[in-house]
Amino acid sequence: xxxxxxxxxxxxxxxxxxxxGIDLDLTDGEFLVLLGPSGCGKSTLLNxxxxxxxxxxxxxxIDQRVVNEVHPKDRDIAxxxxxxxxxxxxxxxxxxxxxxxxxxxxxxxxxxxxxxVARLLQIEHLLDRKPAQLSGGQxxxxxMGRALVRDPKVFLxxxxxxxxxxxxxxxxxxxxxxxxxxxxxxxxxxxxxxIEAMTLASRIAxxxxxxxxxxxxxxxxxxxxxxxxxxxxxxxxxxxxVRGTLSAEGDRLxxxxxxxxxxxLPLFQAPEQAGHWLGQEVILGIRPEAITCYxxxxxxxxxxxxxxxxxxxxxxxxxADTITYVELNGxxxxxxxxxxxxxxxxxxxxxxxxxxRANLFDPKTEQRI
Amino acid sequence: MSSxxxxxxxxxxxxxxxxxxxxxxxLLLFAAYYLLPLLLMITTSFKSPEEIxxxxxxxxxxxxxxxxxxxxxxxxxxxxxxxxxAPYFLNSIVIVVPAVVISTIFGALNGYAxxxxxxxxxxxxxxxxxxxxxxxxxxxxxxxxxxxxxxxLAGSAGGLILVHVVYGLAFTTLFFRNYYVSIPDDLVKxxxxxxxxxxxxxxxxxxxxxxxxxxxxxxxQFTQIWNDFLFGASFAAGGxxxxxxxxxxxxxxxxxxxxxxxxxxxxxxxxxxTLVVYVLAGKYFIRGLTAGSVKG
Numbered sequence: 001x002x003x004x005x006x007x008x009x010x011x012x013x014x015x016x017x018x019x020x021g022i023d024l025d026l027t028d029g030e031f032l033v034l035l036g037p038s039g040c041g042k043s044t045l046l047n048x049x050x051x052x053x054x055x056x057x058x059x060x061x062i063d064q065r066v067v068n069e070v071h072p073k074d075r076d077i078a079x080x081x082x083x084x085x086x087x088x089x090x091x092x093x094x095x096x097x098x099x100x101x102x103x104x105x106x107x108x109x110x111x112x113x114x115x116x117v118a119r120l121l122q123i124e125h126l127l128d129r130k131p132a133q134l135s136g137g138q139x140x141x142x143x144m145g146r147a148l149v150r151d152p153k154v155f156l157x158x159x160x161x162x163x164x165x166x167x168x169x170x171x172x173x174x175x176x177x178x179x180x181x182x183x184x185x186x187x188x189x190x191x192x193x194x195i196e197a198m199t200l201a202s203r204i205a206x207x208x209x210x211x212x213x214x215x216x217x218x219x220x221x222x223x224x225x226x227x228x229x230x231x232x233x234x235x236x237x238x239x240x241x242v243r244g245t246l247s248a249e250g251d252r253l254x255x256x257x258x259x260x261x262x263x264x265l266p267l268f269q270a271p272e273q274a275g276h277w278l279g280q281e282v283i284l285g286i287r288p289e290a291i292t293c294y295x296x297x298x299x300x301x302x303x304x305x306x307x308x309x310x311x312x313x314x315x316x317x318x319x320a321d322t323i324t325y326v327e328l329n330g331x332x333x334x335x336x337x338x339x340x341x342x343x344x345x346x347x348x349x350x351x352x353x354x355x356x357r358a359n360l361f362d363p364k365t366e367q368r369i
Numbered sequence: 370m371s372s373x374x375x376x377x378x379x380x381x382x383x384x385x386x387x388x389x390x391x392x393x394x395x396l397l398l399f400a401a402y403y404l405l406p407l408l409l410m411i412t413t414s415f416k417s418p419e420e421i422x423x424x425x426x427x428x429x430x431x432x433x434x435x436x437x438x439x440x441x442x443x444x445x446x447x448x449x450x451x452x453x454x455a456p457y458f459l460n461s462i463v464i465v466v467p468a469v470v471i472s473t474i475f476g477a478l479n480g481y482a483x484x485x486x487x488x489x490x491x492x493x494x495x496x497x498x499x500x501x502x503x504x505x506x507x508x509x510x511x512x513x514x515x516x517x518x519x520x521x522l523a524g525s526a527g528g529l530i531l532v533h534v535v536y537g538l539a540f541t542t543l544f545f546r547n548y549y550v551s552i553p554d555d556l557v558k559x560x561x562x563x564x565x566x567x568x569x570x571x572x573x574x575x576x577x578x579x580x581x582x583x584x585x586x587x588x589x590q591f592t593q594i595w596n597d598f599l600f601g602a603s604f605a606a607g608g609x610x611x612x613x614x615x616x617x618x619x620x621x622x623x624x625x626x627x628x629x630x631x632x633x634x635x636x637x638x639x640x641x642x643t644l645v646v647y648v649l650a651g652k653y654f655i656r657g658l659t660a661g662s663v664k665g
Binding site: 047050051052072073077078079081082083084085087088089098099102103146 | 553555556558559560561562563564565569573574577578
């Protein structure tokens with residue numbers, strides 16, 4: 001268990017800068033997820049924490065110790081690879097115990113440690129098999145066992161679930177979460193899957209082109225995204241972006257969408273800087289679940305809810321919700337509606353928007369206002 | 370040709386059947402063409418000189434005799450030395466075994482370093498090593514003779530071992546490098562984190578995965594070095610000569626009546642080890658050549 005701090009870390013390959021100054025600080029026992037599309041530098045960063053790539057500038061500390069020049073084996077970390085990287089010529093038991101073998105631990109001690117980990121992961125019956133005789137999920141467990149056996153200060157996971165089928169992926173995700181709760185070890189986990197990031201992380205660092213876009217707990221990333229990139233990367237269906245003008249009606253600030261007067265959507269808690277934007281174009285970001293069918297009983301008790309009349313274009317039932325594409329003053333937006341509230345396609349109905357959950361973005365910089 | 374191959378799958382109709390038998394006939398002819406010399410050598414080596422002179426070239430031996438073999442093995446005169454092929458056979462073994470082992474080990478190490486510990490200019494180094502496999506052996510005769518002289522290894526078995534190791538490295542490196550490219554880098558990364566060093570990763574992870582390419586390399590190097598005549602004739606003096614050079618001297622220096630049966634027996638003796646290696650390890654050879662081309 002340990003803290004991990006990454007200070008202004010950069011990586012250059014020749015003249016190409018892959019990581020442009022990363023700053024992240026983890027407290028003991030945190031679960032950090034590095035999230036981003038391929039090529040954003042998240043795996044490079046993980047490899048640098050592991051010591052498999054050199055650090056061009058900046059420093060990485062594990063438990064206060066600068067590890068820039070420390071060999072991977074002396075950093076007290078363990079890593080689970082996307083390909084699992086099990087040694088094909090060794091049995092499961094030897095795979096798990098290899099790091100102890102390399103550290104010159106006595107055989108009896110090693111076997112005790114292997115058995116303890118195998119019991120934890122429920123792979124005791126597989127110890128004598130070779131990796132080729134295992135299924136994907138079993139290989140995944142062995143790879144985790146290999147990381148667990150040494151009781152490292154930091155666990156590194158490099159997209160560990162992306163080679164599994166959908167069902168197994170969900171199961172293993174839960175299992176990783178349980179394991180983390182039980183062991184309380186600091187974890188750095190790389191993925192491009194936003195659901196994995198949301199479910200596992202204590203904090204998410206969303207990366208794009210070598211820059212951290214936002215570093216915050218999952219719920220905050222979801223509710224208060226730092227910019228439009230983060231907002232659109234997390235959540236499915238993605239956040240609605242509606243262009244409008246920041247205007248005032250009476251003493252209330254709001255966003256005017258389209259030409260009609262009915263297009264005025266008053267902000268519930270306008271951001272402090274919003275006054276500077278009066279009369280200028282802004283982008284209003286609304287999550288699909290913030291748009292629901294109008295219910296007078298609910299609307300009466302919540303002043304943040306704004307009633308709007310919208311035409312319904314398309315319905316996409318997903319079972320739990322019905323994804324509804326509606327026309328909001330000339331802009332198509334997506335709403336997440338309860339199946340019981342569904343409106344016929346082509347009809348016009350009253351909807352309500354929860355403006356307390358609305359976000360405002362600068363159309364030029366795409367940053368949050 | 371195209372009509373033949375297109376008729377291959379299910380043979381239907383007379384035309385297709387004729388084509389198929391025609392194909393078999395051609396294959397048989399080719400097989401006979403390659404097997405006849407071997408048959409001739411084997412039968413002749415078991416005949417007496419009398420029978421060779423009177424009988425037909427291709428007939429089987431009437432009186433089966435091992436005399437020619439034992440004569441070739443330890444009595445035939447090679448130059449002025451009448452101890453037969455045996456000492457030279459031993460020379461070849463003394464040269465081939467260390468040369469094969471050393472060149473294979475270093476080829477494996479080279480391939481491992483070139484693929485898994487990539488350094489600046491690794492590709493250029495590999496390109497230069499690869500170039501070595503295109504060098505005709507005649508080109509290196511003079512510089513190598515000078516080098517061996519300077520090292521004090523001229524005319525010795527040690528010198529010949531060095532020549533074969535150096536010349537073989539280009540090939541062994543190529544084999545192992547291409548094999549190791551297909552082994553995932555993650556294995557090396559995982560082992561590095563687990564605390565294994567350069568040689569530990571090599572011996573504990575890479576080598577155990579290398580059996581197919583090891584067999585290919587050993588067979589290749591064994592046949593190349595065992596069958597080598599040019600280097601043996603150029604760099605080995607008198608008593609250190611390999612079996613191929615001895616065979617040449619035996620066949621060329623016979624006086625009086627040509628003892629074809631002894632010549633043939635000596636040639637068989639010189640050629641047998643490579644045949645044995647192929648028979649024993651041939652299936653691994655084929656497997657190794659195609660390994661890596663198909664992901665298991």
